[in-house]
Amino acid sequence: MCTQMYPKKRLWRVFHLKDNKDNTGNRWLDLCNPQKFKKKFKSQADLYFDSATSVCVGVNKGALWTRLYISSMVNRGQEETYRPSNNVYIVYFPKTQYVIISRYKQSTEEFLHQAIMTTLGVTDMTNMQLTGYDLHSLIHLAMNRKCQGSFSKFNSVQGQKHPFAGFQPKKRKAIEIERDENIFCEDEETMKKRAKILEKSFGLEEQPCLEKVEYRVKTKFRGTDYVPSMAKRQDTFKCTVKFEGTSVLEGIRNLGATGLANVPLPGHLASVHSLAKNHFVIQDQETTPRKRRK
Numbered sequence: 001m002c003t004q005m006y007p008k009k010r011l012w013r014v015f016h017l018k019d020n021k022d023n024t025g026n027r028w029l030d031l032c033n034p035q036k037f038k039k040k041f042k043s044q045a046d047l048y049f050d051s052a053t054s055v056c057v058g059v060n061k062g063a064l065w066t067r068l069y070i071s072s073m074v075n076r077g078q079e080e081t082y083r084p085s086n087n088v089y090i091v092y093f094p095k096t097q098y099v100i101i102s103r104y105k106q107s108t109e110e111f112l113h114q115a116i117m118t119t120l121g122v123t124d125m126t127n128m129q130l131t132g133y134d135l136h137s138l139i140h141l142a143m144n145r146k147c148q149g150s151f152s153k154f155n156s157v158q159g160q161k162h163p164f165a166g167f168q169p170k171k172r173k174a175i176e177i178e179r180d181e182n183i184f185c186e187d188e189e190t191m192k193k194r195a196k197i198l199e200k201s202f203g204l205e206e207q208p209c210l211e212k213v214e215y216r217v218k219t220k221f222r223g224t225d226y227v228p229s230m231a232k233r234q235d236t237f238k239c240t241v242k243f244e245g246t247s248v249l250e251g252i253r254n255l256g257a258t259g260l261a262n263v264p265l266p267g268h269l270a271s272v273h274s275l276a277k278n279h280f281v282i283q284d285q286e287t288t289p290r291k292r293r294k
Contacts, residue, residue, distance in 0.1 A: 003067070003089055003102075004060045007135040010089065010102045014131070014142050014276075017097045017117075018124040031120065032094045034059055041066060041119045048111035066090040070108055088112065091135065092120070098142045099125070100135060129279040137208035145276045190259075197263045198256050201270040207249035210278050215241045215268065218283040236283075249273075 003010065031037055038057035045053045045068060054069040068088045072081075089102040099120070104112060113125050132138050221230045221237040230237075245251050252269055255261035264270065268280055 004058075004065055008133045011131060011133060012091075012100050012102055012135050012138055014128045014138050015099050015101065015113075016126045016128050016142075017099060017120060017122040018126070019122040031064070031092075034064060037064055037066070037119070041068075041115065044115040044118050045070075048115050049108075062093060064092045064094065066092070068112075070105075090116065093139060096143065098128075098139065100138060129277040131278065132210050132212070134209040134211075137210065140208050141210075141273060141276045144273065146274050187259075194257065194259065194263050198253055198265075201265065202249075202253050202273075207247060207253060208273075209247045210249050210272070211244065211246065213243045213248045213252075213272060213278045214280070216279075216281045217241060218281065220284060248278075 034057045038055055041057070042053070042055040045055060049070055053071060054067075056067045058065050066089070068090065070086050070088065072083060072086055085105070087102075088104045088108070091100040099116060101112075101116075117123070117125050128142065130138060130141060217239050218236050221227075221233065224231040243252065249272060252261075252265070252272075256263045256265055261269075268282060272278065
């Protein structure tokens with residue numbers, strides 16, 4: 001209950017579920033029933049983990065919340081010392097392709113994923129590279145992939161709400177330019193043009209909360225005009241760039257709105273919503289020589 005009330009106290013990861021089978025029948029009914037879900041998941045957890053496990057399942061804001069405690073006992077007969085780090089929280093929104101999991105030990109990853117996949121009846125579970133503390137913003141991003149631009153504007157006009165409680169985007173206030181007889185704004189047209197470009201990329205609503213967006217760069221060094229000595233080096237230049245804050249997406253948008261960043265923003269900054277991830281790798285494209293025609 002404490003984790004449900006304060007989900008931002010934990011770091012969450014989003015996983016995409018794939019099912020290549022034609023699963024029909026009462027499978028969804030079992031997954032929507034907390035007691036049936038608990039029984040099914042508990043049997044799988046006991047199969048994959050040698051030590052005793054504890055499973056608790058409840059419903060909160062349209063999602064199934066599962067707490068899995070993986071005991072660290074070597075023998076079942078010895079006394080168990082409770083360790084908060086042995087808890088894993090799993091949030092699943094029924095009839096969706098996404099499951100959100102809190103931080104867990106790397107040693108339990110393989111068995112944990114297998115237990116989840118078998119319970120949900122899916123064949124694959126892929127890490128989307130989407131992490132954060134705002135759980136409802138994460139599911140909003142995952143559920144609205146490829147929805148930037150005109151489609152986002154259409155949803156806003158239609159007044160469609162997210163099917164799951166927790167995150168309801170608020171419509172952004174229109175930019176108001178202060179009017180004063182003694183002040184003349186020379187950049188008014190530029191500001192309006194910039195606002196339209198950002199509206200096309202980010203929509204009319206406030207952005208979901210992401211606390212970090214990370215870019216791992218693996219390219220050729222492009223600053224040789226400033227560092228001529230690097231021009232002779234042919235090895236890959238590697239670095240990591242991080243944007244961190246209470247709401248990075250809102251901050252990136254504001255950089256363009258205030259003119260601190262050129263608009264339109266580059267794709268890796270403007271398309272975070274459509275990609276539904278906040279960990280990126282930027283590298284040079286490998287060019288293959290074209291075959292000559294005979």
